[in-house]
Amino acid sequence: MILAAGGINNSIVVVVLASAIVYGTPLLYAALGELLTERSGVLNLGVEGMMLVGAVMGFWAVQRTGSLVLAIVVAAVAGAAMALIHAFLVVTLRANQIVSGLALTIFAGAAGLSSYLGNDLNLADQPARQSFGSVLPQSWRTVNVAGPILFDQSELVYASWLCVALVAVYLNRTRFGLNLRAVGESPAAADAMGINVAAYRYAHTLAGGAFAGIGGACFSLAITPQWVDGLTAGSGWIAIALVIFAFWRPTLCLVGAYFFGAFSGIPFTFQARGILSGIPPELFQALPYVMTIVVLVLVSTAGARRHLGAPAALGTPYVREER
């Protein structure tokens, strides 16, 4: 499809940008979800596991029913089910959020439930019955520059843009968003004002799981599209990094996701074209991680923390003061 357009549409910049959107989309979904979770004060390090379970269950659903819509719904529900374990442990039982999130990744991850399910449902090495592909008419897709980058994408990409807008409006303009931010910043204040802290934390941890499930399904239903053990290859961790990179803001998540997505795609594109063959692909692959560390250092300076920083109550359980 890219070759058909030829000319400028085959230029390295266009190809890299187009692949940035493809590879960035699962990151975007997962990061939006983690953003909602973290804004409620819950840190969920189990994104990778939730993505994988979403991916395997989404793929199972499409093989059973042939319906992509249903597959996305199943992926979201599966992701949310995984998040429920985390929510129960950290909100109700006040467990350590870091250990619980890691436990979730081990439980659901590449050597855990997702692999078990994939094996048990015999999903490996099957071709997908349906997968997401370009939805816009051919004439759009061949438009110079914008065609391959913006118009040659699947519904998942366009839906992700809608999700970014919805999450941004939800957070900054609605009553629920205001309450959510209060729960993440100062649960005691929110509690005193009649906001149910536990309910908000549960709801947004589950929402985070659902988004992560959809993010995983982006791999098994669009990018790959099939089921392979551990097919998300660490995207869940990048998504966690992305939330920090985006200063907990949905619109910056969009930019960051494509930025990180570009680095995932660049090694393949460059290798295929023999460009910059002297630079090891690992260098590009390491950039998202290194840049996240750099950004983290920048936001942890005292001045930046107040304006850009993490929700103040992130990672701490809320208990009404005890005697």
Next chain:
Amino acid sequence: MIRVERRLTQPKWLMFAVPIGSVVVAFGVMTLVLLVTHHSPGHTFLRLFETAFVGRQSLNATFVSATPLLFTGLCAAIAFRMQIFNIGGEGQLYMGAILGAAAGIAVGNHSGWVSIPAMIAAGAVGGAAFALIPAILRAFLSTNEIITSLMLNYVGALVINYLIFDSQSYWRDTSSPTAKVFPQGKSLPAAASWPVAHVGALVLPFGLIAGAVIAVVIWVLYTRTRFGFEVQVIGDSPRAASYAGMRTRRKILAVMALSGAVAGIGGASQDGDFRHTLDPRGLTSAGYGYAGIVIAALARYNPFAVCLVAFLLGGVQNAGYALQGADFPSGLVGVMQGLILFCALGGELLIRYRVRFARGTRTSEAVA
């Protein structure tokens, strides 16, 4: 009506009952999972138990699996004790393996008396140096060490891949014809192979013994010395530590370096004890670092308990590899580790809080 109250005192017996209870509950849930997916729980668990712990061969294989877990478990326990969440045991182990292998290749022609200490030292330096990155950021710029150490795991994996797959590095085997097609690391010289101890029919890897010695040293360090006292105070209340004039920054650096060094020795042990080469695939797919956090949490950061838990989970992991196939579904090991950890985390609540089941006695409700 369920009420959760803080315990005034934490009974001693609960400290043992809760981890054991968690394992029991986890096996209960596991049974359900197996039944739902039409596997026979009895058969699976029996095979698991046999392959992990029954007989000489099983035990010897379990020792092999437990060795890296012992190191990464200690790595996590050392740092978590001070409330420094070093998630980077994975990457620190890779770095230890890289430098350990370099030392092995370099001095392997000498006797074991030279090469083994050299490898251990190199591994410790590699792990400590890698752990010092998040440590310095945390100590001087108060950057959260959880995310930075986590990110460095991926950087570490990419470094080790680069050395073998995408470069003509010192570690890569470029001599043999197969190695040109399928990149692999150089084999370590024979003198760089670590010895084993025979106890009856059992074969204990040198690394396992070294790990146990380290566990004892850490226990003494943390319970009997000024250093350990400071670690306890900082872990409990950093403000109290700074109030008492303790040098918190230095302690963060020291504890992270120690934690990383132990993981790094674990990496060197992978080279010297088992793999005898720098093996990127094997190391990066095993997930020793993450399993180490599970172990430390289950052991409640007690070094001796880490030894025990590492042995048990090592058995599970060993059985998982050995049995992979029809009657032992893949992914079972992860599911089981995850479940045990979930239960242990939930059980933590029982140690800190008392859960009471009370009838609703509030008269206001009855009136309303």
Next chain:
Amino acid sequence: MVAAVELRAITKRFPGVVANDRVDFEAAEGEVHALLGENGAGKSTLSNILTGLYRPDDGEILIRGAPVSFHAPRDALDAGICMVHQHFRLVPPFTVAENVILGDHRGEGKKLMVHPRRIERQVAELGERYRIAVDPRARIWQLSLGEQQRVEILKALYREARILILDEPTAVLTPQEASSLFETLRVMADEGRTIIFISHKLHEVKAVSDRVTVLRAGKNVDTVSTKDATLRSLAALMVGREVAMANRVERETGTGEPVLEVRDLWGAGDRGGDALRGVSLTVHCGEIVAIAGVAGNGQRELAETVTGMRSASRGDVAVDGRRLRSGDAREAIRAGVAHVPEDRLHTGVAPSLSIAANIVLKSYRGSENANGPLLKLRAIREHAARLIHRYDVRGGSPELPARQLSGGNLQKVVLAREFHGAPRVLVVASPTRGLDVAAIETVHRYLREAAASGVGVLLISEDLDEILALADRIAVIYEGVIVGERDAGEATVEEIGLLMAGGQSE
């Protein structure tokens, strides 16, 4: 007339303590009703039950004669009950208007979308009317504690609360600000609202309330009409025995050598900007110098900078004429600076560690407690047992985690440790906050003894009564500057209060 709010036989237990034991309470519309009691008497628990934060184990709540059951704070808010907590329940990065609308689910807050502009106008109007104006667009972290309290009251007014509970509201105010608050409360009561005013300060209760209910050790003792009560009778009800009113205990005033000298000290605060802007003061041997001021004017930064927990950006601190290295707590300890910090549970001790560990928190390196790098565990335990006995730490044993001690006994552990180090200077911050009368007397006695033995004491407190009872000299801090210094003998509350509000004198 039916009471606006009535509590009948409320009982609430916490592990190991009955916080409220069949407490009855009743307040009318248009009344300012004080809830008086010592720290730990159960006032806060009772108000938390009334606001739905805690659920009572037994008893019932009636609002205008109708029994109600609060399952969550929201139920209480919907019943028209608002509370201004001692530690404000505000979201620091939010604006005033956002804090006001938070959790509201009627009127403007019922809409899905939030329109801050309209609320800002409403908040500004309320502020004008009740003379508690605050810029509705300001972020909470930019406001002083007094202004933050106004936001809390605006929240209640915005929700048209019928019953407003204030928990120790004057702790963050100057005496003048406090009387202005009392006027606002009176206006609100005259509109038919019920004000429940929680305090342990007798003269405030006397000044503001119509009636007083006294709690003691979780039980209610009596409800009296304020105009029939005297300070002395209220004190007797509160403590359960006749007490000497906080009279000054006269003693030899130290006129020794200067032991602590602070010169032109500058330092950054937690909220950004300079919290200390050129503080200079001197404490002599055997002298108690008090720093008075409204909370948040640099007191904490001063205490922490003098004791080396925090670096100064300029100026210096000298003990016995020797300059200390800034930001080095260990050096300050070696030079003989003892410190009783404000937050005794998380700074003064490591709460989960044993009492023994906390007693050697500063001396664990010394040869009596350590042998090279190894600790002498037995010597430490024996030393701890001796100090527990000498300082009468009730319920303490060396192995017990410090957090299990009551506030007063915890403070004894801190004092035992600090005095044992044979200090030259003692920096004490809010040493009696949250303690009961008996414990307050003990702490005051120890401080006087320390001064008598030649130690220079720097007392930092927001409690003017305490300062007037103890100090030889009073320095008033306002926005990081010492705005005035008086000998205790010639100082009056009015004058000190004026200085605390930043008013210039001389």
